[in-house]
Amino acid sequence: MDFPIFLIQCLNAVQYGLLLFLVAAGLTLIFGIMGVINLAHGSFYMIGAYMAYALGPVVASTIGGGFLMTLVVGTVLAVIIGYILEWVFYSYLYDRDHLQQVLMTYGLILVFEELRSLIVGDDVHGVKVPDFLSGSIPLGELMTYPHYRLFVSAVCLVLVGAMFYVFTRTRLGMMIRAGSSNREMVQSLGIDITFLYRIVFAAGFALAALAGMVAAPISSVYPGMGNSVLIICFVVVVIGGIGSIKGALVAALLMGFIDTFGKVLLPEAAGVLVYLAMAVILLWKPNGLFKAG
Amino acid sequence: MKTKLLIASALAATALTLGAMPGNAADPLKVGFMLPATGTYAKLGKTIENGFRLFVDEQGGSLGGRAIEYVAVDSEADPSKAVDNVNKLIKQEKVDVIVGSVHSGVAMAMAKEAKASGTLMIVPNAGANAVTGPLCAPNIFRTSFSNWQPGYAAGQAMAERGVKTAVTITWKYGAGEEMVGGFKEAFTAAGGTVVKELFVPFPNVEFQALLTEIAAAKPDAVFAFFAGGGAVKFVKDYAAAGLKASIPLYGTGFLTDGTLEAQGADAEGVVTALQYADGLGTPKDQAFRAAYEKAYGASPDVYAVQAYDAAQLLGIGLAATGGSVDDKAAFAAAVEAATIDSPRGPFTISKAHNPIQDIYLREVKGKENAVIGVASKALEDPARGCRM
Numbered sequence: 036m037d038f039p040i041f042l043i044q045c046l047n048a049v050q051y052g053l054l055l056f057l058v059a060a061g062l063t064l065i066f067g068i069m070g071v072i073n074l075a076h077g078s079f080y081m082i083g084a085y086m087a088y089a090l091g092p093v094v095a096s097t098i099g100g101g102f103l104m105t106l107v108v109g110t111v112l113a114v115i116i117g118y119i120l121e122w123v124f125y126s127y128l129y130d131r132d133h134l135q136q137v138l139m140t141y142g143l144i145l146v147f148e149e150l151r152s153l154i155v156g157d158d159v160h161g162v163k164v165p166d167f168l169s170g171s172i173p174l175g176e177l178m179t180y181p182h183y184r185l186f187v188s189a190v191c192l193v194l195v196g197a198m199f200y201v202f203t204r205t206r207l208g209m210m211i212r213a214g215s216s217n218r219e220m221v222q223s224l225g226i227d228i229t230f231l232y233r234i235v236f237a238a239g240f241a242l243a244a245l246a247g248m249v250a251a252p253i254s255s256v257y258p259g260m261g262n263s264v265l266i267i268c269f270v271v272v273v274i275g276g277i278g279s280i281k282g283a284l285v286a287a288l289l290m291g292f293i294d295t296f297g298k299v300l301l302p303e304a305a306g307v308l309v310y311l312a313m314a315v316i317l318l319w320k321p322n323g324l325f326k327a328g
Numbered sequence: 329m330k331t332k333l334l335i336a337s338a339l340a341a342t343a344l345t346l347g348a349m350p351g352n353a354a355d356p357l358k359v360g361f362m363l364p365a366t367g368t369y370a371k372l373g374k375t376i377e378n379g380f381r382l383f384v385d386e387q388g389g390s391l392g393g394r395a396i397e398y399v400a401v402d403s404e405a406d407p408s409k410a411v412d413n414v415n416k417l418i419k420q421e422k423v424d425v426i427v428g429s430v431h432s433g434v435a436m437a438m439a440k441e442a443k444a445s446g447t448l449m450i451v452p453n454a455g456a457n458a459v460t461g462p463l464c465a466p467n468i469f470r471t472s473f474s475n476w477q478p479g480y481a482a483g484q485a486m487a488e489r490g491v492k493t494a495v496t497i498t499w500k501y502g503a504g505e506e507m508v509g510g511f512k513e514a515f516t517a518a519g520g521t522v523v524k525e526l527f528v529p530f531p532n533v534e535f536q537a538l539l540t541e542i543a544a545a546k547p548d549a550v551f552a553f554f555a556g557g558g559a560v561k562f563v564k565d566y567a568a569a570g571l572k573a574s575i576p577l578y579g580t581g582f583l584t585d586g587t588l589e590a591q592g593a594d595a596e597g598v599v600t601a602l603q604y605a606d607g608l609g610t611p612k613d614q615a616f617r618a619a620y621e622k623a624y625g626a627s628p629d630v631y632a633v634q635a636y637d638a639a640q641l642l643g644i645g646l647a648a649t650g651g652s653v654d655d656k657a658a659f660a661a662a663v664e665a666a667t668i669d670s671p672r673g674p675f676t677i678s679k680a681h682n683p684i685q686d687i688y689l690r691e692v693k694g695k696e697n698a699v700i701g702v703a704s705k706a707l708e709d710p711a712r713g714c715r716m
Contacts, residue, residue: 040544047536148367157371159557161564161590171570178543179570184536254533255564255590257557259368263531295537298528306500306529 036299039175044295050184052291053191054250056284058264059271060194061243064235066269067278068215071128074140076268077261078147079240083113083247084256085151088160102165109248110241117240121233129218129232148258157258162251183252190249194242198280211235215278270313276323285324356397357651359642360417362410362428362438365402368556369430372631373403376452378624379635380427383643386619391639392646399423407433414438418445424653425450427638430631432456432475432502439463448645448653452638453631457506460682462713466660469681471637471668473603474709475503478580479510481687481704482551482601486578487518491549494520494578495542497535497562498553500527507553507580515551523547533561539569550575555582560590567594581605581690581697586629588695595692604630604672605688605699616671630672637670641677644668680711 036044062076086109094105124143128136164183171179202208214221214228222228254260271290275282290309297308304311316324361380363373377400384396399421401413410433417423418441425448429435435454442449443465451459451468455475459468486494494515498504504527512522524545526538542550550571554562559582566577572594577583581602584595616636620628628636641663648662649655663681667674675685689703 037544040540043540044537047540051534051536152366152370157368159560159587159590161560161592163592164568171568173570175543177546177571177574178540179568181568183568253561253565253568255557255560257368257560258370260557263533294534298537299541302500302527305527306532 043174043178044299045292046180048292048295049288050188050291051295052288053188055267055271055290056287057187057191057194057249058243058246059268059283059287060198060280061239061241061246062268062272063198063275063278063280063283064239064242067272067275067283068211069129069232069235069239070215071125072133072136072140073125074137074265075143075147076243077263077265078144079113079117079243079261080247080250080264081151081256081261082116082147083109083244084162084251084254084260085155085247086112086244087248087251088162088256089155091162102168106245106248110245113241113244114237116244117237118233120240121236125236126229126233144261147261151258159255159257161255164252181253187249187253195280195284202280267309270309274313274316274323276320276325279323279325282323282325355394357391357394357425357646357653358397358399358421358423360421360423360426360428361398361400362403362414362417362426362434363400364405364430365400367405369405372430372453375629375631376427376430376635378620379628379632380452380639382620382623382632383636383639385623387643391643392649392651394646394651403429403431403434405429405431405434407431407437410434410437411441414441418442418447424448425642427452427635429454432459435459436463439465439468442468446656448656448659450638450641452635455503455506457709457712460678460680460709460711460714464680464711464714464716466716467656469638469641469663469677471641471670471683472634473685474682475506476510476513476709477682477685477704477707478601478603478687479507479553480514481510481689481707482578482580483511483514483516483520484518485599485601485689485701485703486549486551487515487520491515491576491578492520493523493547494549494551495524495526495545495547496522496551497526497528497538497542499530499532499558501530503555504530504553508551511551531558533558535562535565536569539565539571542571542575543569547575550577552577552579552583554579556587559583560587563587563591563598564594572597581630584690584692584697588692588697596694598692599700600690600692600697601687601703602630602690602697603683603685603687604633605690606696607698608671608673608688610671610673612669612673613671628671633671637668637672640668640670641666678708678711680709680714680716682709682711684708 065073091105094108168183168186171181174180271286275286293308293312297305363376365373401416417426427450430453432454435451436456439459449468451470453472455473457474457476460470496508498508577598579600581600583600584598644666645659645663649658663677667676675683678684684706686702687704687707688699689701690697691700
């Protein structure tokens with residue numbers, strides 16, 4: 036591999052890593068911080084992607100505005116859906132054991148897939164890259180790098196910053212962290228933990244849906260798309276250390292590099308390298324790379 | 329003791345009557361669909377069922393003088409459940425014919441069971457070479473293709489169009505490897521060189537790293553196999569990476585079949601090989617398309633054609649045996665001798681029971697896979713490993 040190609044591959048790795056973080060960010064909140072094993076995370080991502088596909092024309096004809104407006108409307112909708120989901124389903128799960136959480140969230144996957152099939156159908160759909168981001172920069176002799184992929188990376192970096200700020204620098208973040216380590220104590224201090232968790236869950240749902248919406252133009256939308264991201268999201272959160280945003284970011288970037296260079300240098304084993312890396316890291320640090328915080 | 333004897337003789341009598349019944353040609357013939365009704369392939373499953381029913385309905389609901397009755401089991405496109413599912417059809421439902429499946433892994437498990445039980449089986453899609461290779465049997469037929477066929481035809485056509493060096497890219501799983509295998513065989517035989525074979529773990533759809541590899545290798549052309557969501561993403565990523573302008577993209581038809589709406593302008597000009605194409609313009613094809621659209625309100629695709637032909641094949645066999653599926657030899661002999669008048673163009677069935685068919689070369693123009701020629705005429709799968 037000559038040097039320019041190596042640099043392009045590094046760019047690919049970082050870009051894929053950031054995309055992975057974007058997708059896993061919602062799971063960091065719901066699984067990492069609230070402690071609910073949420074198998075339906077992939078479905079939240081899928082709902083987002085289908086929103087980007089289905090809402091686009093609706094938004095354009097009613098409110099006006101293009102892709103960015105669709106993102107805003109979609110995110111608001113996602114917060115509302117997330118709030119309702121927590122109220123109806125997830126609020127019953129906090130004190131239950133993991134098996135029951137797995138059962139219910141797995142059931143939700145089936146429900147969401149079937150709803151998707153009934154409402155939108157089983158076709159594969161493309162989502163158009165917004166015009167102002169449809170250009171690309173030349174890279175090397177033959178390749179170009181699409182602006183949209185850089186936009187996705189930028190969205191991800193903004194999210195990392197925002198999440199990090201909220202959790203470590205604000206009162207809300209402090210309450211959430213306190214709630215994750217001792218629910219009863221926080222409650223007895225006069226904080227409405229039920230409402231607080233409802234908000235955190237809604238934010239987690241919105242993050243997953245946002246990831247789906249942002250990823251839709253490059254990944255297209257198709258049945259079962261959520262299941263394919265679910266596992267890699269868990270890998271990222273577990274390697275990073277449950278509850279750690281910094282850890283999730285580092286883990287996502289690491290996975291980006293392993294996946295990219297694995298495909299190029301060790302194509303025979305590319306499918307298992309990510310999981311092999313997870314096994315090694317967990318043997319070395321059973322609680323993940325970073326402790327919660 | 330006496331009662332026991334009475335029950336035993338009653339049972340024996342019933343068994344005798346039941347045993348005599350299947351010979352009665354007036355009974356409906358039971359067709360068991362084993363197709364995906366849920367999940368990623370649900371749409372294909374529905375299309376295949378529609379195509380099959382269309383031909384049967386055109387014949388007034390009966391083939392070879394026997395009314396056709398359907399039962400269906402959801403294959404879930406899950407090979408691990410395939411043996412249980414197919415045995416539901418064979419042992420519980422006691423079907424006369426199994427029709428399935430979409431997924432190659434499922435089809436292979438089904439073929440093993442069909443081979444063991446002797447139940448007539450018609451494969452309307454799955455392309456695994458093994459079904460008409462090592463697993464071939466007198467009672468197993470296929471009306472679609474073997475993975476080797478469109479790959480081989482694409483290799484021939486690319487070499488003919490002056491491509492000297494190529495990079496292949498596909499998912500690392502059965503269908504992908506078999507299509508690339510067929511491609512390589514034809515392409516290298518015609519003097520071409522495969523400079524790099526790239527594989528993506530299935531069902532991963534992150535192609536960026538490998539697109540960079542393609543740009544670094546600078547081949548004359550790329551041969552790709554992906555399907556469904558993966559095909560959409562690959563074609564779009566290929567265009568977004570700026571490779572489409574400098575390195576022409578070829579593939580087997582699945583790269584652009586049923587995905588053009590989602591791929592949009594990024595698919596324009598992609599050349600693929602498949603046993604069916606848009607705009608063939610033959611009277612048979614036009615009649616079929618009109619009938620399908622009238623019956624189901626949707627345009628038919630290659631899957632509908634293959635299923636329609638599966639029903640035709642069943643009709644040909646049953647006509648020869650007078651509606652019985654018991655005489656497997658007569659059934660097979662009739663099918664092997666027949667020419668099936670398919671919307672894709674007439675084709676015959678090989679000794680290994682795979683279609684000997686023209687593979688078309690198609691180019692994406694607008695929202696169509698328009699036919700631009702024949703990539704390979706009357707192409708027959710080598711049926712490696714088939715002993716029958």
